[in-house]
Amino acid sequence: MAEAGRPNPNFMNGVPELLILRLLLEREMYGYQLVRAIRGATGEAIALGEGVIYPALHALEADGALASRRETVAGRTRVYYRVTTGGRRRLGRITKDYSRITGAIRDVLRGPPSEKPAF
Template identity: 45%
Template sequence: MSTNPLLKGTLQTIILKLLEDNAEMYGYEITQKVKEVTAGEIMLTEGALYPALHKLEADGFLETFTQVVDNRVRKYYRLTEEGGKEVTSKLSEAQSFIEQLQALLNLKPAVK
């Protein structure tokens, strides 16, 4: 994972949002999507990703299925109905926290 300690607290939110946007993904695909979207600024390691995926699955937010691709078994993750609700909750929490952080640090939102 990126050396940025701020990422640790948002990893579950990132995973849930990616799965909401992409329906189903396998682990390596998630790491590559994060790398692509952040232009390589955030790199997820297996050591960070898989414990987060397993926790989300244990909490009932993800379900898994396997598929054979090129003679290899690939484990896919997708949101459960409960997981879909959790995405909305996590995104709302993240947005609120970012707004509070901007106010505390007197940061202006980036203009693109």
């Protein structure tokens, strides 16, 4: 049962996918770069390792949501990913779902109008 304090103990489902698609929408990136971009964009609140990102990128590409391009820079191979049209649709869907659910949770956390806020 999720202990608080650790960087991010499980927490959410589909969020890695959501963050990846949203960040790649702005500009194409390669995996290793994405790993740090997520740390950076969330102010360390969310830290997804390479073991999460790479498989997710592969799956998204296999699903046609991402397309990739290889480039070798200073002897290192980078695989740049960009969002496809299908990926944009997918991002739209999951963003809507995500907002719907977190919105519902927020309402519950706020509590009924009568009650003075719990926090």
